[in-house]
Each structure stands twice: as C-alpha cells, then as structure tokens.
Amino acid sequence: MRSIAKYFSGLFIGISSLLKGMSVTWRELWTKKVTQQYPENRDTLVISDRFRCELVMPHDENNEHACTACGICQMNCPNGTIVVTSQMIETEDGKKKKILDTHQWDLGMCTFCNLCVITCPSDAIKFENTYENAVFTRSKLVQKINHEGSKLREKKKEVKPVEAKPVVEAKPVVEKKAVEEVKPEEPKAE
Amino acid sequence: MRIDQRNKKTFDIYNIMENIKKLILNTVPTAVIEEKQKLTVTVTFDKLHLLAKTLKENAALPFDFLVKLIGVDRGEELGVNYLLCSSTDLSKELVLKTGTTDRENPLLYSITDLFETAQYNEREVFALLGIRFINNPDMRKFFLNADWVGYPLRKDYDANPELNPLSLESVDMIDIAPRITENEKGELVEDTVNIFGEDDYIINIGPQHPSTHGVMHFRTALDGEIVKKIDVHSGYIHRGIEKLSESLTYPQILHFTDRLDYLSANINRHGLCMAVEKAAEIEVPERAQYIRTIMDELNRIDSHLLAWACQTNDLGATTAFIYGMREREIILDIFEKTCGGRLIINQNVVGGVMFDIYNEFQKDVKSFIIYMRDKLKEYDRFFSHNVIALGRMVTIGVLSKEDAINYAVTGPAGRGSGWSCDIRKHIPYALYDKVDFKEIIRTEGDSYARYLNRLDEIEESLHIIEQLIDNVPEGDICAKVKPIIRLPEGEYYSRVEACRGEFGVFIESRGDKFPYRLKFRSPSMALVSAMPLICQNEKVSDFIGIGGSMDYVIPDIDR
Amino acid sequence: MILNYSQPLEVTNLTSWLDSTLRGSLSEFWVLLIEFVIVGALLLAAYAVIALILIYAERKITAFFQARFGPNRVGKWGLLQSVADMIKILLKEIVKINRSDRFLFFAAPFFMIVASMLTFGAIPFGKALHAIDFNIGVLYVTAVSSLGIIGVLLAGWSSNNKYSMIGAMRSGAQFVSYELSAGFALMTIVVLAGTMQFSTMIEGQRYCWNIFNGHISSMIAFVIYLISGHAETNRGPFDLPEAESELTAGYHTEYSGLQFGFYYLAEYLNMFIIASIATTVFLGGYLPIQVKGWVDFNGIMDYIPSYVWFFGKTAVLIFLSLWVRWSFPRLRIDQLLNLEWKYLLPINLVNIVLMVILVLTGLTLTDLLPGIF
Numbered sequence A: 001m002r003s004i005a006k007y008f009s010g011l012f013i014g015i016s017s018l019l020k021g022m023s024v025t026w027r028e029l030w031t032k033k034v035t036q037q038y039p040e041n042r043d044t045l046v047i048s049d050r051f052r053c054e055l056v057m058p059h060d061e062n063n064e065h066a067c068t069a070c071g072i073c074q075m076n077c078p079n080g081t082i083v084v085t086s087q088m089i090e091t092e093d094g095k096k097k098k099i100l101d102t103h104q105w106d107l108g109m110c111t112f113c114n115l116c117v118i119t120c121p122s123d124a125i126k127f128e129n130t131y132e133n134a135v136f137t138r139s140k141l142v143q144k145i146n147h148e149g150s151k152l153r154e155k156k157k158e159v160k161p162v163e164a165k166p167v168v169e170a171k172p173v174v175e176k177k178a179v180e181e182v183k184p185e186e187p188k189a190e
Numbered sequence B: 001m002r003i004d005q006r007n008k009k010t011f012d013i014y015n016i017m018e019n020i021k022k023l024i025l026n027t028v029p030t031a032v033i034e035e036k037q038k039l040t041v042t043v044t045f046d047k048l049h050l051l052a053k054t055l056k057e058n059a060a061l062p063f064d065f066l067v068k069l070i071g072v073d074r075g076e077e078l079g080v081n082y083l084l085c086s087s088t089d090l091s092k093e094l095v096l097k098t099g100t101t102d103r104e105n106p107l108l109y110s111i112t113d114l115f116e117t118a119q120y121n122e123r124e125v126f127a128l129l130g131i132r133f134i135n136n137p138d139m140r141k142f143f144l145n146a147d148w149v150g151y152p153l154r155k156d157y158d159a160n161p162e163l164n165p166l167s168l169e170s171v172d173m174i175d176i177a178p179r180i181t182e183n184e185k186g187e188l189v190e191d192t193v194n195i196f197g198e199d200d201y202i203i204n205i206g207p208q209h210p211s212t213h214g215v216m217h218f219r220t221a222l223d224g225e226i227v228k229k230i231d232v233h234s235g236y237i238h239r240g241i242e243k244l245s246e247s248l249t250y251p252q253i254l255h256f257t258d259r260l261d262y263l264s265a266n267i268n269r270h271g272l273c274m275a276v277e278k279a280a281e282i283e284v285p286e287r288a289q290y291i292r293t294i295m296d297e298l299n300r301i302d303s304h305l306l307a308w309a310c311q312t313n314d315l316g317a318t319t320a321f322i323y324g325m326r327e328r329e330i331i332l333d334i335f336e337k338t339c340g341g342r343l344i345i346n347q348n349v350v351g352g353v354m355f356d357i358y359n360e361f362q363k364d365v366k367s368f369i370i371y372m373r374d375k376l377k378e379y380d381r382f383f384s385h386n387v388i389a390l391g392r393m394v395t396i397g398v399l400s401k402e403d404a405i406n407y408a409v410t411g412p413a414g415r416g417s418g419w420s421c422d423i424r425k426h427i428p429y430a431l432y433d434k435v436d437f438k439e440i441i442r443t444e445g446d447s448y449a450r451y452l453n454r455l456d457e458i459e460e461s462l463h464i465i466e467q468l469i470d471n472v473p474e475g476d477i478c479a480k481v482k483p484i485i486r487l488p489e490g491e492y493y494s495r496v497e498a499c500r501g502e503f504g505v506f507i508e509s510r511g512d513k514f515p516y517r518l519k520f521r522s523p524s525m526a527l528v529s530a531m532p533l534i535c536q537n538e539k540v541s542d543f544i545g546i547g548g549s550m551d552y553v554i555p556d557i558d559r
Numbered sequence C: 001m002i003l004n005y006s007q008p009l010e011v012t013n014l015t016s017w018l019d020s021t022l023r024g025s026l027s028e029f030w031v032l033l034i035e036f037v038i039v040g041a042l043l044l045a046a047y048a049v050i051a052l053i054l055i056y057a058e059r060k061i062t063a064f065f066q067a068r069f070g071p072n073r074v075g076k077w078g079l080l081q082s083v084a085d086m087i088k089i090l091l092k093e094i095v096k097i098n099r100s101d102r103f104l105f106f107a108a109p110f111f112m113i114v115a116s117m118l119t120f121g122a123i124p125f126g127k128a129l130h131a132i133d134f135n136i137g138v139l140y141v142t143a144v145s146s147l148g149i150i151g152v153l154l155a156g157w158s159s160n161n162k163y164s165m166i167g168a169m170r171s172g173a174q175f176v177s178y179e180l181s182a183g184f185a186l187m188t189i190v191v192l193a194g195t196m197q198f199s200t201m202i203e204g205q206r207y208c209w210n211i212f213n214g215h216i217s218s219m220i221a222f223v224i225y226l227i228s229g230h231a232e233t234n235r236g237p238f239d240l241p242e243a244e245s246e247l248t249a250g251y252h253t254e255y256s257g258l259q260f261g262f263y264y265l266a267e268y269l270n271m272f273i274i275a276s277i278a279t280t281v282f283l284g285g286y287l288p289i290q291v292k293g294w295v296d297f298n299g300i301m302d303y304i305p306s307y308v309w310f311f312g313k314t315a316v317l318i319f320l321s322l323w324v325r326w327s328f329p330r331l332r333i334d335q336l337l338n339l340e341w342k343y344l345l346p347i348n349l350v351n352i353v354l355m356v357i358l359v360l361t362g363l364t365l366t367d368l369l370p371g372i373f
C-alpha cells in the first residue's frame, strides 16, 4: 500500500515540479530581452571608460607627448609587447638628449595587464576604451602609438594633456548610462 | 576571559606542535626541524614515507591532507616539498622536505598509498623534474608526452625548440604505464601495466568535447552505458607558467594568475599578492582589503553562476545555461567599470589594488544583490527541484568525506562531502575574520550536494558583500611598494579559498627579484583526480553530469 | 449536418474543378497519373516548406524562452535564416568517412526521410487536402512512422564512430519502448471512435472532440501520446540519441551536408507529424469549433478555412512541445525506460480498459449529454 502511495505521490510531485519549471520559461518568454544589438546600438553603446582596449599616448594640441623614452614600460612588460626606440639628439644649448623615436605596441601580444601604464614615470601612456580593433592581418596589430612628428613636452608648462579621442570627453554621460544599464529589470507584469 | 581562552588556545597549539615535533624526532631521529614560515622538517628520502605515515596516523593531530606536493630543483639536489595539514584544522601545517642528489636517475618513494592526491602530483613532478617515484602505480608523465626531451623545471633545461619539434603527426595513445616498485626483498623492479583490459570499449571524451569544460581528455572504458574506468590525460594547454615565472618579476607574474583558473582570476591573484606581501612584509591598506574582499566575493558569485549554468547545460538544460550567463553579465559589467577587464580583471597588485572603486559601485552592487536574490529563487523553482534534474543528481557521483580528504578535493565539492575545508574560516585572510558568514557544508557528497552548495555559497557571498559594501573606509588603495620587489631568501606559502577550492602559492626565493621556484596549487587538479573514482560504475551521461558538478577548469590544471 | 461546402477559401472547389477538367479531356489512366504527380509534388514542396518554417519558429521561440533574440540578421527578423541554412546545407561537401560501411552510411538518411514522408502523406490537412484516406489510417501511420528508426540505427552502426554507436543504441531502446505507448494511446481513441479511418474519425468529432468525449480516459491518452510522441522524435528532454553534451551529436555525428540535412528535416517534420496526428485524433482535426444549436457561431467558425484550423491546432501542440523541450534537463537512459515501463505503459493499459468500460457503459460525453454534444 505504501509503495502505491509513493508511486502516485512521486508522480504528482514530479509533474508539479515540471510545471513550475515551465512557468519560469513562460515568464521569460514575455520578458523584454536584455541582449545588446551590436552593431545597431553603436551610438548608444556604453563602454566603461576604464575598459582597456588600446594603448595610446596622449598628445596635446602642439603634438607633444610626455614620453621621455626611458624604456621602463618596455622593461616591465611581461610579454615583450612594447618596443621603444630612441635617438640621441643635440639640443640648442649643446646638451645630448634622448628623445623618442617610435613607441611601438603590439595589440596581438598584449595581455592588458596595465603594468606599462602604472609603471611609466611620466604618465605618458594610458589605455583607451576604443573597442573596435579587429583587423585583417596580424601586422596591422603592431602600432606606433606616438604621432608623426611629435615631440616631448617641456617640463615647465604642465598642461593637462588633451585627450585625443572624444570618447572620454563624454565621460559624465557615459557613467550615468552605464549605471542605468546595470539596474536589474523590474519583473514585468504580464 | 576571552584573552585567557585565546592564550589557552595558543598554548594548546603550542603543546600539540611540540608533541608533533617529539613524534617526528621519535620516528626519524635524523630529521632536521626548522621553524620557518611553516614548521619545516627535512628528512632523507628513505625516511619520508615512514614519517608521512606516522604523521597521517597519529591520533592527536592527524596530518591527513596533502595540500601541495612541490618538486624543486635545489641545485645540487632534486627535491620535493610536501605541505601537509590536518583536515580538521587547516591552519595546522607542516612542511616535509626531502631530496636526492642523483640527477641522472633520481628516485624517491611515493606516498600515493597514503594520499591519493599525490599520484597526479608525482606524475607532474616526474614530467617536469624527472624524479621517478617508487611504488607509484602509474609513472607516466603528466602534462607532457612520454617522448618529451628534457625536464623543463630543472635549472639546466635546454629549451631549444629543435629538441622538441612541433609534430603534426597523429600519434596513437599508448595505454601502457611504466612503473617502478620495490618488492619485499627491497629490490627495485621496473615493469609496465596496461591501463585498460584487452577488449575494453574505449571512447575518448575530449580533448575536444562539448562538455569537458576545456581541453581535457578522458579515456573512458565503457561497458554498455556504464563507465568502467577512466584514464585522465591532461596537458593539452599546458603553458609552462611556473617555468616562465622563474624569469619574471613578481608584478609581472601577477598577470599569469588570472589565466590559471580564469573564473576565479581575482582570487588567484589575491593569493599570489598575499604570498609576496607576507614575504616582503608589506602592509595592505584597509580600503584595499575591503575592495579585495568584495571583488573576491563578486568573483566567487560570478564563478558559481557559471558553474551552475554549465552544470545544467551538461544535464541538457540549455535554457538554464543562458539564465546563468544573463546574471553573470551584470557582475562582469561591474568588473569592467571597476577595473577595465571582464574575465581577466587585473585588479590586485602587490600592496593593494590597481583601481579604486568607481562612484556608483556601491549602488550597482547593492542593486545586483537584490536582483540576484530574486534570481536565486527563480533557479530554485526552475531547476533545483525539477524531478528530472533530481534524478540526474541525487545519489550520483558520491564522494565520501574520507575520499575527499584523500584526494584533496576542496571547495564546494569538498564541503559537499561534509568536509569543512573553507580557508576563509580556517585561516582567515583579508577581511574574512571580520564578516559573518556560514560555511556551507552538506554531507551527502553527491552531485546534488555540490550543486546546492554552490547556490548557497552565492547567497553567503551576497551576505558578505552586504556587510562590507557600505563600510569601505577612505584611504589609500595601495601601499607604497618599491618598484623592484626582492623577496628575502626563504620559502613562502599562501593559501586562499578560490571558487573551486583551495588555491595555493609557493614561492622559493633566493633573494632575487625573480622567484627561484614558483608553484601554484590548483584546486581543479584535485577535482579531476577524483573523477575516475566517483564516476566508476555510473552511466556515461552521469559522468558528464558529475563533471559538471565538480566544475573543474582546465587551464587551472595545465598551468 | 454539414453546414455548407461553399466557403470561398476552401480548396474543395479547386480540386473538384481540376478533376472534372482533366476527366473531360483525358482517359482515366492519364487523369490519375497527372493527379498523382501533382499531389506528390505538392506534398514534397509542403514537406520542405513546413520544415523550414518549423526550423525558423523553433529557433525564434527557443530564443525567446532563453532570453535571446534568435536569428535576426538574415532578412527582416531573420526570416530568411532557415532558407540561408538550407542553401548552406545543400552546398556543403558530403564527407566520406574512412572505414565506414559506405552503402549503409549513404542509405541511412533515406530511411529516415522516406519514413517521415510516407507518414506525412497520410495526414488530413484540411477538407479535400487528404492524399490517401486508408480505412486503417491510424494503423498505417503508426506502422510507417516507425520505419525511421532503421535510419537511425543504420547511421549509428555504419558511421564507425563510438559516439554514433551509443547514440543509435539508445535510440533503438527508446524508440521501441515509446512506440508502444504511442500506439496504445491511439488505440484508446480508436476504441472510442470506433474507426481507424482518419476521415470518419474527424467527422465523428464535429461537436465533441475525442479528447472531451472520453473525458478522463481521453485526457490521459492525450498526455501519454504527447509524451511518447515527443520521445519518439528524439527531442529534449528525450534527446538522448543526440545528447549534445555527452555524445557530441549522437547518431548523426559523422554526417554532413545534405545527408545531415535529411536528418535535420526529418527531425522537424516528425515533430510536425506527431502534432498533426494528435490534432487529428484528439482535437477534431481540421474541423472548426462547433457547438450544437449555436447556428450563427458555427457559421462564423465554419467560415475560417479548414486548413487554418488544422495548422492552428497543430501549431499550439508544437509550441507545447518546444516549451517542454526548452524547460527541462535531459533524462538518462534508465530513467527514460523507467518512465515508459513503470509509468506510461501500466497507466496506458489501465486506461485502455477504462476506455472500453466508458464506451460500453455509455459514459462518454456524447452518450451522457446528447443534447449538448
């Protein structure tokens, strides 16, 4: 007798658990989806401004940067991603000075550990959140991040570097939207 | 009163440890005992097995949990360090050291008969350092092919690629294991054993398979639908991180930890940072500790969500898989906003954290907590009591507590077998002694216990975060650290509770800016080593389901 | 009884017009031949089109269950996705497997597709949209649809792949078991309806569908039929023969291109066939909802063409099947057989006896309440 009771109670408990599960999927069927529609949403897409996508060397309006070609970033990079080449020049007052020739960074080898940025003594490089970095050949991943004809900023006029990309200028907006996005969905009434 | 008790406790510990020392000296009078960061006992190789056995079987404080087995090339000798601890109190630790000066044919005695977990570890040591272990039943190389030339972790290893050329030939698997045993007369006998029987029906689950959670290879002998025997092949994505680390500075090594068990990236990194901080005596600022703890717990939720999702997917419920991913996405967004990474988050650095929390961090996390609680209820309704799911998990893949300890299975899986093994409770680090949380323990030891443990741990993690999130103090996020960190000579251990169990770091420093030897204890390796045991005589579909419930991550094994 | 046959949207007029035109100018033989060819071509076309629609529908509905959007790149709302998939499948290379049994390997998909095609032909899609109306229609459908299993078994055997082999063996066990239940469930209704011919069975359900007519017993039979039908089509939670996370793709692991396409199509079509047989046998087939005495209402309902009713009811059942499929984890082989032999089969046997009693003692709804039903 007990086994018969068990047989049927097992059957009914089982069926009710299945129905409960189905009610969850039913609810989901009518819930608004959170999937992002890339690339349609490119204009509204919010990428956190700390997101590390691309190493850049900010240049100001005079095409000047802060890199002294000291090579510390190259030394600190665990993957040999950065190659800094410098050249010796003679300044007007006759002193020898090392200036940056190329600062080359290989996106394909970078593990985005941020060590180069935090160890750079002159804060000359930083990560940018420009995320569309796909290219067709590997060689294109190797980038020279100092601009053509740029030079070292003189120490005295400590101008705050103007960001090269407009993405960062929109920062307050970015942050606000980003927060909204994380807000949990209110359970939708059916 | 409290102080008295604490004093008494310290006194007891002192007493017990004194007794242990006496015990050691009684067993092996020639043993050298040193008080380093851990109590270290050095013995000759022929005495090690005896000592390990005595320590394991002593009644007062059995050292029955082999945490780490570390092969070291000490220069003139090749040696092994064993970190033992007591399964009842993980804070009682002891290091055994032994070694052999024979670099041509180094032989040590295996302790596989005492600690099952030693088996894979000894095989790993054989592959990487060339030490063979007498009485280990299966002395094939772990991670490496049998024909690999050289032993990578030896200091005189020749890394010339011509010695080990890239082969594109398909090579048949050889299921014959060499071994070396000692017979009663004390002679060493070398012979081979066949892993499988003559006409076993063997299928390869992996290395490419939808459910092995990475490139893991299980050679599985089947009898109809029933699993008879499993042989684990690993190393398909072995990257030699430990070897690479020997020529990198500590801050540089940090970025490797994220790539071990990528799902508990932040916690692994925490472990290594702690080891370095302890060794270099760096005080981590309070604010950094808060951020670390919160991020660790978020990381744990993230990982457990993924584990939940994958387990359901392994059982055939694709929909649940996507639900888990959906919730995880929110954590990833928080990570992204905090430290610019989603999976590999690069948050911890030696001395603190790299990025401060952002303005809305608290708000985001709090709304996530509310959301997640709601979703946990949904998971409960959707899957946890589903009759089919129950049939696929309850009493399936039972791992007993003894086996859990023996195979060193920690984390939610170990706690599902009734073993209290939460490092956060036993050896609190960061802020875990300041927050209130329960250690989730279930005694059934089956897939379902592991499954529920994870869901409950998500709830506990939420609870921990709740206690911290509003109290993050002002202050520095990182201590002042010298640009080049040199650790004083010595051996340093650290242990943290990663998402899949205990993650450990061992650093042997010779005063350089590079570690002399760095070893990670991977929790997943223990999980996988228990798979052949608990899957035996289960159906092949349950083998997949059990794999999901153990939730191993392969890069963690193939360091 | 029959209200009118003059609805503008029905195809009855079209078919009879075609028939009479042909007969006017050709001999009996040619008329039949032409008609056969037309019917055959139409069925084939319908087969492909229905499969494509189903594939699209499943992917879309599944996506919505799973918090996703589903296909939305090819065409508006991804409408052309399954067409694109079909083209891809047609263009794909058919891989030849070394050390496989070549002949059986190539023959297997045909068994699958032919079996489902044969069943498909016997389904009444609407008034005058019924290719063959056997007097033993139910039996025919049951018999022919079970041929498909040969395709699965052969595929597993001939692929020389261990995953396929396990998948095929599972499938064998599963199919044999559930065919039993499905058959018994249909027999229960045959007892009630007193006929095996689909057309008579449908006509008998004008005012009271079989599922209501035999109340308890019919309901049970209906549920059992849906479960076992679902299991027969190898769809989750009964998708053990494919068991993606265990056996990669089960019995069709080694198939590619068009051959895989056959299995793929057959899977969806079988789902449709099961749903349409359930519609025909339990839910009044292509008949509209009719209530005795409500002449106006009946008139309006009747105005909707019969094939719309048929496909509508079938669609509801298919949706149910998708809903179930995407809510549950997969069963294990022993649980699957347990469900059949411990639950479904005994319940079914009791149920059939119950139905006999209901019919003999006049306890069916039509007997009890002849005024309403």
Ligand code: SF4
Pocket (backbone or CB within 6 Å): A066, A067, A068, A069, A070, A071, A072, A073, A074, A084, A119, A120, A121, A122, A123, A124, A125
């Ligand atoms: S980027 Fe910074 S660290 Fe690198 S070379 Fe320039 S100044 Fe030195």
Ligand code: SF4
Pocket (backbone or CB within 6 Å): A055, A076, A077, A078, A079, A080, A081, A082, A105, A109, A110, A111, A112, A113, A114, A115, A116, A117
């Ligand atoms: S982020 Fe790390 S890997 Fe990338 S360039 Fe900088 S230091 Fe090198």
